[in-house]
Amino acid sequence: MPEGDSLHRLAARLAPVLEGREVVDFSARRFTNDAARSLVRRRVTSVAAKGKNLLIRFDDARVLHIHLGMEGRVLVERPRSTFWAMDRERWEPDMRLAVRGATIVGRRLPMLRLLTESQEKRAPDLAELGPDLVREGWDENEAVRRLRALTDRAIADALLVQRAAAGIGNVYKSEVCFLEGVDPRTMLSELHDDELRRLLRRASALLRSNLGSGPRVTRPSLRGPRLWVYGRGGRPCLRCKTPIVRLMQGPAPFSASARSTYFCPTCQPPHAARRDEARP
Missing domain, CATH: 3.20.190.10 (MutM-like, N-terminal)
Known part of the structure; x- marks a missing residue:
């Protein structure tokens, strides 16, 4: 893809x-x-x-x-x-x-x-394209500003908007949310700027690490899958063994324009649960 x-x-x-x-x-x-x-x-x-x-x-x-x-x-x-x-x-x-x-x-x-x-x-x-996350020196502040300017939506959908940040597609959307422990259904307004920055930095690092020859890899390992969650619906999470969930997201989740998202319900708990765990 x-x-x-x-x-x-x-x-x-x-x-x-x-x-x-x-x-x-x-x-x-x-x-x-x-x-x-x-x-x-x-x-x-x-x-x-x-x-x-x-x-x-x-x-x-x-x-x-x-x-x-x-x-x-x-x-x-x-x-x-x-x-x-x-x-x-x-x-x-x-x-x-x-x-x-x-x-x-x-x-x-x-x-x-x-x-x-x-x-x-x-x-x-x-x-109107946003900062290109593959290029060196992309403007992190501008990318966060553009994400904030979007109408409120799930973070997985927001990461696909090219006028906010250019380069992320369906594979990286799922992989980035997993690696940062963010539930892809979390609304943009629920995330702090620091969380958005971490998601964008992770996306940029993954994109840039895959510029060489060979297949796309987000899980560097000599054994097992090259990707953490994408395309693995129903299979055990590679970290906790919880079955990976596949859901359809987008402005019209049941239409032809909907996109598949993969995530682990255990490693990526709802944002409210994460917030409660962080309280003293």
Whole structure:
């Protein structure tokens, strides 16, 4: 599942392939022929991630904005691979961008658009993004301020709001709440600023620790699962053996937009219980 670390890793893989090279061909299902042709002979100046967005910039100040959603993928084409040849017969990509010496393709892309510099500045989903937790030096005070500015909601839902803090997705939402001992159903208004800071710092540390190669890990161990709670509904907690609970959260918990949250009822007691335990 693409989250902030996934996009930064993707940008790091694509940058050596694309940066500084001239576009020789471009096609995209949602683009007119004129729009697609306008990128040919342009030079790629940078490839970067911003939160959960991939931004490919060109020498005319335009940017190709890609969001992977839940199932999107961007790959470097390998035409000599037998597997790639078979896979190519099964699907037509949403996008193909060819530069001298390499081609990348995108599939199942819910967001693919070409923006001018002024359009990018006006696009709310980019211009209003909160601090990117994957980047060094992200503004902790600003992230807390943006969380406080949200309408009151469960902390697990608040952590997914990209205009508050960019980069956290469904996996890290559950893992961060578990590691900080916070019940994901706790309302934002019930948490102190120090608790929000700890959640954000933990999220940033996990995101940054997963920028290298290999599978995503939040539980460093030579044995057992790589994740503490995500995807483990009904299985025993790795700390206390209590069965992990899976619940659906979101503005409409029973709709298609609802997201799964996993937590341990023992390790993550309700906030009121935690507060009572802390009293002398």
